[in-house]
Amino acid sequence: MSSTSPGASPQDMQERAAIDRSVRFPVMFFFTSAAAWLFAATILGMVAALKLRVPTLWDACPWLSFGRIFPAHMDALIYGWAMQAGLGIMIWMMARLSRVELRNATYIIVLGHVWNFGVALGVLAVWSGFGNSRTWLDFPSMLWPMLAATYVLIVVTILVMFRVRRDGPVFISEEYLVAAAVWFPWVYVTANLILGAKGSAVMSAGVTVWYMQNLLYFWFIPIAVAIAYYIIPKVVGRPIYSYPLAKFGFWTLAICAGWMGFQRFYGGPFPAWMPAVGGASTIFALIGITAIAVNLFYTMQGKFSLMQFSPSLRFSLFGMAMLLLFAVLSALKSFIGISKYLQFNLFELGLDTLAIYGVFSMAAFGAIYFIVPRITGCEWPHGGWIRRHFWFSTYGILTVLVGMFAAGLSQGASLDAWDTPFEVSVKVAKPWIVALVLGWVFIAFSNLGFFWQLALMFVGKGRRSEGPTLIHVAPGEAASAEQAANVAKGTAHA
Amino acid sequence: MSEPGQNMNLDYQTEGARVSTIHHAVRREHAEPEAGDEPVRFGWLLIGAALLIAGGGVLGTYSGGFSQDQTYAFAYYTGAGPRPPGANGDDGSAKGPWIDVWMAEGKKVYGNCVACHQASGSGMAGQFPPLVGSEYVDGGTKRLAAILHKGLTGPITVGGQSYNTPNLMPAWNTLSDEKLAQVATYIRRSFGKLPEGESGVVTTEMMKSAREEFSGLPSPLPTSELAKLDPAAHLPGAQVDLETGDPLGAAPAEGEEKKVP
The missing domain is CATH 1.20.5 (Single alpha-helices involved in coiled-coils or other helix-helix interfaces)
Structure with a gap:
């Protein structure tokens, strides 16, 4: 089987089609409910940002207070959108890479409903004031065993598919998927158990940041990287540049990431080594991220023009660029002289949003743009909306990042000046919060087209065509991004 | 590529899966990805x-x-303790004795030093010399001022322990004379073992004279150069009234002025 020729044999095609058919319903279930949660999360995000800018707005209504809206927004974004999109992608990609059909679609759909029910209950509880004010773990504590169990039962099917995979070398994406599948329960259960043990309040703040950082590095980033490692060779038609380098990146990340978290509390009331270890491992993890970036760069070399046309490639590569940015910023923030001005303030929110939206969600969009036509049998209705989805998402996330960087810097400088009243640090950041409002407005707008198109695909009203929906190319004009790029270059397609 | 597939006896056959009916997206895609084995470059x-x-x-x-x-404690003013009066909108009317303000300011400046010398002045064994029990703190102010202004490099013995940390101490001459005077006062009064009757105060004037006097010395100052300074020598300048901060001038209080050469 040649790795670069499109199409491959009829057997291959039939096998792929059969796999796609077998995962169709669970994957579409996860994608559509994830998209619905994303919609809810963007609306809550806009309201939360607005409340941060104008705190007196609707102040008579406790349901619209920042303290409830903001955690509800984050939880909807993480557990509603990101985790479900990730699960859908994991199931499809693992089935494809293991060359195994999914046998228990109904089982997964049932569990998917349980997960949605749990998240809905949690978000509603947070929204109605029963959250427990631990960042990203705000759900009432009776909910976590249910969510953890549901997650484990879902990923068991992914692990089983990996176990019964067809012989052959394990592809690097599979390693990341298996790792992400087992890392999340570990991180989630550990954090919740320690928090449930009613230890010192200071330490529970520490456990919370450990959880946040590990959720990013042990779940969001591995899945985003798995997507990039899969989508790029698929679209470009080349093998990944170097397997040794990919393995090196994987293990660096695996070894370093678990130590992170406390660096968010430099100067906090912890033994000094805890933040120091967190900071150092954040810098060490950048080694792994750099290896990933180098590997993908060499895989892409000479083919970057395809990004102009292929939505999957464009989104997932953008996610990887943002991953490098995120890792570099995180590493810089691990130096105390810099962290001094960037911790305990809005910059952290900017960085978290960058990881969840800029890195993970963008890569996930790339995967969804690739997967959905294959499992629904129709093409995305409109290339123009994909383009708008990309650009307004980009504007949105960069606006949030730059705005929160400026806000955090002014806040941090003011916090660092011991003779300045605390109130000042709140006031100096206020003008910049407009960027947060604006960013979420952009993101909400960008996703309107995405929701609409996904809904059309879901009900089977996508475009019926032989050609893919590409950006900047009229439907049916080119059979692949590669062909479109060749046409653009003025060379005939062989 | 679009001819019907053979009967493969797979369970999706019931859905009539033949290559011609397989969706185009699946047909046109590249084979499942593989990884190359380029070595890691040096x-x-x-x-x-x-x-x-x-x-x-x-x-x-x-x-x-x-x-x-x-x-x-590093790079933060965690050791600074109570803020000096006059801060935070306080109009300063409740100011305590001059020396308290001076010491509190010194403690704040000492925030620069805690990373190595620790808030307790105990240093770090084998790496950074202590200030408690150090002959350079207990002795004359001239040597102390030279160290503050110029930094130190080279092997040194403090309190019977020898230290040979590279780039032992940075020069702090970027701080103002006032700040250096405050921190020197803080160090001497908090960690030093001063001779009977000595207040341990170092004034801005004294530090200013030290800056002029040592301007010719190399920075960081080799410990061999430091050894040439008289261990007991004090900086020139009048002692001050601890209550008001005014110079004691020609009529020094009993037991204070005579220590200053």
């Missing part, structure tokens, strides 16, 4: 090495020797 390892060094620097500098008792 140049990339250098990036990794640089990051390892940076991370190790963070670990070494900030970890406080992995002691459970060492909480964070």
